[in-house]
Amino acid sequence: MTTFPEYIAQNEERDGVRFSWNVWPSSRLEATRMVVPVAALFTPLKERTDLPPIQYEPVLCSRATCRAVLNPLCQVDYRAKLWACNFCYQRNQFPPSYAGISEVNQPAELLPLFSTIEYVVQRGPQMPLVFLYVVDTCMEDEDLQALKESLQMSLSLLPPTALVGLITFGRMVQVHELGCEGISKSYVFRGTKDLNAKQLQEMLGLTKPSAAQGRGPGIPHCEFSCRFLQPVQKIDMNLTDLLGELQRDPWPVTQGKRPLRSLGVAMSIAVGLLECTFPNTGARIMTFIGGPATQGPGMVVGDELKTPIRSWHDIEKDNTKFMKKATKHYESLANRASSNGHIIDIYACALDQTGLLEMKCCTNYTGGYMVMADSFNTSLFKQTFQRVFTKDVQGSFKMAFAATLEIKEIGTGGTCQWKVCGLDPSTTLALYFEVVNQHNAPIPQGGRGAIQFVTQYQHSSGQRRIRVTTTARNWADAQTQIQSIAASFDQEAAAILMARLAVYRAETEEGPDVLRWLDRQLIRLVGEHTCRVSATIDPNRKQLIPVFVFSVRSLVFNNSPDESSYYRHHFNRQDLTQALIMIQPVLYAYSFNGPPEPVLLDSSSILPDRILLMDTFFQILIYHGETVAQWRKAGYQDMPEYENFKHLLQAPVDDAQELLHTRFPMPRYIDTEHGGSQARFLLSKVNPSQTHNNMYTWGQESGAPILTDDVSLQVFMDHLKKLAVSSAA
Missing domain, CATH: 2.60.40.1670 (beta-sandwich domain of Sec23/24)
Structure with a gap:
């Protein structure tokens, strides 16, 4: 059975x-x-x-x-x-x-x-795929060059019949006409004034065809639309050259100021262009941004560098000058794109926040990709973008x-x-x-x-x-x-479903209220089943739920508003296995004692003679214990008599590469050691069973103390059992 x-x-x-x-x-x-x-x-x-x-x-x-x-x-x-x-x-x-x-x-x-x-x-015609690139030109030359190369690479991966368009923006927004031989031609729009679809239709000359033109089934709205959206096979060389010639936004930027970036209007024009030409047809708006919108509709911060972009503290104090208006602008665009079946992707690559909090609805409402990196010149962006165009065994995207x-x-x-x-x-x-x-x-x-x-x-x-x-x-x-x-x-599915509810509530309610709701649900769940089915149910069937809730509670700290939007986007989109890793990262130990083995995500697992591999979904981290780090610095791995140590160092690297090559988006790769600055990524994730408060307790044999005042999982579970029993009584 x-x-x-x-x-x-x-x-x-x-x-x-x-x-x-x-x-x-x-x-x-x-x-x-x-x-x-x-x-x-x-x-x-x-x-x-x-x-x-x-x-x-x-x-x-x-x-x-x-x-x-x-x-x-x-x-x-x-x-x-x-x-x-x-x-x-x-x-x-x-x-x-x-x-x-x-x-x-x-x-x-x-x-x-x-x-x-x-x-x-x-029945019905086969429709072409449409890819509309919306490219920020307010970035450093090195970043812009890397982005241009990635875009040129993507053209070679598209089907020959796919239609491609290009919109660039800085202080102004340019819609590029792609059907011109030997000449660059574009329509320029001010970045401070929004346009609706009807105005855009008139300005770009996207008039609907008359019956006399005899449009056949499945033909786009009119031949004029093809000036801005052309088949790859027809304009491949022209567009490759056009991308290669793209320059940084020419408008001067005064010292102490941010460049004027008209992102909101550029996205609005992209949505309007597809709305006029290919409603209810498969299309992607691929938006590449190197910083926050600083002027016009959708701006999230002013151009003064001394004024930082909003933080969680500002949001709690309602000290956000642009947030509500910007969110409303992007929600309107997201609803328009969604009703026409169009997808909006956002690739945000910058060291500071870019406004993903305000723009998250664009990807969340339309099933688009959201990718966040430090620069367009990182392998994280380049390889993730290449994986967007992965094909199946039949050669289809x-x-x-x-x-x-x-x-x-x-x-x-x-x-x-x-x-x-x-x-x-x-x-x-x-x-x-x-x-x-x-x-x-x-x-x-x-x-x-x-x-x-x-x-x-x-x-x-x-x-x-x-x-x-x-x-x-x-x-x-x-x-x-x-x-x-x-x-x-099914406790794994239940943990993810409850966590998704918590994420949904976190978007609409105050943080402490969400944590209280999560705690109440957990106490009720454990208490209800302690009372009703204690004699009939295997206790292991529910042991994971408290562990996951404990981890979900800790997810709300240490992230900027943009990072939180990014992590929540992927948590709400990925399958069960990947979502479980986000809540409860996987930790493997490598040592001379035998093959790699999974170990508890706990400070007691951090030992001097071990290498740890941690997978948090967004990061793949290799951590070398104190003794291993010293051996590595001494160069033992290069000596013939220590061949086994060389293999030990290589094993987690090989396993990490396997994960890096398959995951979307590509994780950040971190190689660190005991006392290293990036060891904080591991220490912030492990359960603090040993802290600076109890590290000298008699009987403590091993493990690394964590500098935190957070309670450990054991303390959390002890309190949970008391509350569950008292609520069920």
């Missing part, structure tokens, strides 16, 4: 779904008492090599309020050629093309193996455009639909469900709750595709089947 952990792993592998509870309580009251809601982590485009797209369209339920897709959970009458929808119970006739079906000749969508299936939409997600479930009769715009194989969404049946009228026992995820998107080949995932779980009465519900708990 399959155990619950095996069942969970099988479902994740096949359907990309992880539920917090894999048996569901049958009434609202019981669901509330579970503390962790019935919720799912769903990866719409989870990579599967055994899932070839089906070359016909899905069969839909005929009821207008349902329209669910035929799936393996439907009841089928092969003799009468009828199928009953498992969501609304409507009986439907099969289309004529299914005339030959029988128990031994079933279409793929009725086989349990294909609970996830992908269809290719045959691992990115989806103009995507929507629709959910169909038993009991509501309605539908829920969201525009996601941009998806890739690791994009993972969190969905929270509510059991609405009242306690005196629970869902009948023995039934199964079914949920169907319908993801429609534009494939990078230009095809429209529909991926359908149908999954079901058993209902149970919490009064009589509490053991079954408790055993179905």
